[in-house]
Amino acid sequence: MAQGWRAAVMPALRAPLDYVRPRTVRIGVTGLARAGKTVLLTSLASTLLAPGALGGRIRRARLASAGAETLPRFDQAAHLAALAADPPRWPDRTDAVSLLAFDLELRPPLKSLPPRSLRLELLDYPGEWLLDLPLLDLSFADWSQSVFTRLEQPGLLDATRDFLAFARALPAHATADEALAAAGHRLYVAALTRLRDTHGLVMLQPGRFLMPPPGAAPPWMGFFPLTGSGPLAELMRRRYDAYVTATREALVSPLFGQIDRLVVLADLLGALHTGAAAFADARAALAAASAGLRWQGSWLASIASLAALRLPPRVITRVAYAASKADHVSERQRGNLAALMGALTGQGSRGGDEPVGRSASFAIASARCTEDFVWTLDGHPVSAVRGRLLGSDRLTRSYPGEVPDRPPGPDFWAHPFLELPAFEPARLARGVPVPNIGIEALLGFLLEDLL
Structure with missing residues (x-):
């Protein structure tokens, strides 16, 4: 009884000003390459706008006016229309960067209290930029050495050979020539692009080389890794x-600096299928992002920022790490899958009556495209899924293999995780939210202290 009373009154005691003026909460939605961030944002919006969202805790929701937002x-x-098309298709x-805002009316914790208002903003934030956070603690020399060590791996030379040949051919004391700088930058960006598109890698830095901010690039963007101490290396x-x-500075900018909560999305199933190298790369990317976000919450970092006459970065109060495409494996x-995401990012999966923490891991499907069924393989029943192939009327069955609950060892890669079919989105029924797995649980965690 006492716990129920506290659960009812604590939100009101924590945020009394919510009854005077609406609070604004911004959730950043980011992710590693090809994780399905656009579909996730579309599904989040569909879930929030559905009547009785989050078990009725959201009484009313509507899309907010863009106002004077830049x-x-x-x-x-448009993205919802793609999912609702006949046949349905995945959004582009x-x-x-883009923003989607909602005006929410929340059910009061006590019937005697009036409803509270909340402005909720979803910021589509490039995951490539998140991977730049580890650079804050790396010198140019250390970063360059680590990049060359990676690019020289034999399995990657088809993508990195041209850049490596250029860098090795430079004299030890190459002059700070702008033509050399531009050529090296162009070849390095081309190598990063091939590593992403051909090898499925995601831990590629600097991230803004692959996803530039809007506007003209400043001159200091034109660099590439280089060892030595000559004039070109100094430039x-x-x-x-x-x-x-x-x-x-971007950490305290109006863009990133106003984020209160964050969703980090990754396609772990795709990484398991691609192979050990791609999975290790995704693991490194998630670890780097997780470590960078912990850096934001450090008191030492805040003190150091103030000492340097900079505003400290705003602390992100909740981070949800979500493994996408959970409908490609059975329930x-x-x-x-959620436990594997937790193991890669340093926290447990969300479920049951676990206490609220600053971060949690989830397995989600933003737009469900399969159903579970039991498939008999080699005389043994297995839990599989089936769905309609993209661009076809044919149903197909899929059992890619067993998902490990922790980073797999060498034996796992001896029996490859099979290819995941390209499924068509499920047909949408009029007035019904996008069918999904785990979206309400994800929103519940992100907004739990506000509801």
Whole structure:
């Protein structure tokens, strides 16, 4: 009884001003490449706008006016129309920052209290930029050495050979020639692009080389990794330092600095299928993002910022790490998928009556496209899924293998995780939210302290 009373009155005691003026909460939605961020944002919007969202805790929701906001608006209507088409299709991926805002009316914790208002903003934030956070603690020399060590791996030479040949051919004391700087930058960006598109890698830095901010690129963006101490290397170091400074300033900018909560999305199933190298790369990217976000909450970092006459970055109070495409495996395996995400990012999966923490991991499907069924393989029943192939009327069955609940060892890769079919989105029924797995649980965690 006492616990129920506290659960009812604590939200009112924590935020009494919510009854005077609406609070604004901004959730950043970011993710590694090809994780399905656009579909996630569309599904989040569909869930919030559905009557009785989150078990009735949201009494009413509507899309907010863009007002005088300078950020482009996330085109939720166009992306939802793609899912609702006949036949349905996946929305085009977004390649720029955008914002989607809602005005929510929340059910009061006590019947005697009036409803509270909340402005909720969803910021589509490029995951590539999140991967720049580790650069804040790396010197140009250390970063360059780590990049060359990675690019020289034999399995990646088809993508990195041209850049490596250029860098090795430079004299030890190459002059700070702008033509050399531009050529090296162009070849390095081309190598990063091939590593992403051909090898499925995501831990690629600097992230803004692959997803540039809007507007003309400043001159200091034109750098590439280079060892040595000659004039060209010194120019590259200065430009790298300017890039790191801009990344640090972005943490307190109106764009990133106003984020209260964050969703980090990753396609772990795709990484398991691609192979050990791609999975190790996704693991490194998630670890780097997780460590960077912990850095934001550090008192030492805040003190250091103030000492340098900079505003400290705003602390992100909740982070949800979500493994996408959970509908590509059966319900029995989704707990393992969430646990695997938790193991890669340093926290447990969300479920049951676990206490609220600053971060949690989830397995979600933003737009469900399969159903579970039991398939008999080699005389043994297995929990599988089936769905309609994209661009076809044919149903197909899929059992890609067992999902590990922790980073797999060498034996796992001896029996490859099978290819995941390209499924068509489920047909949408009029007036019904986008069918999904785990979206309400994700929203419940992100907004739990406000509801």
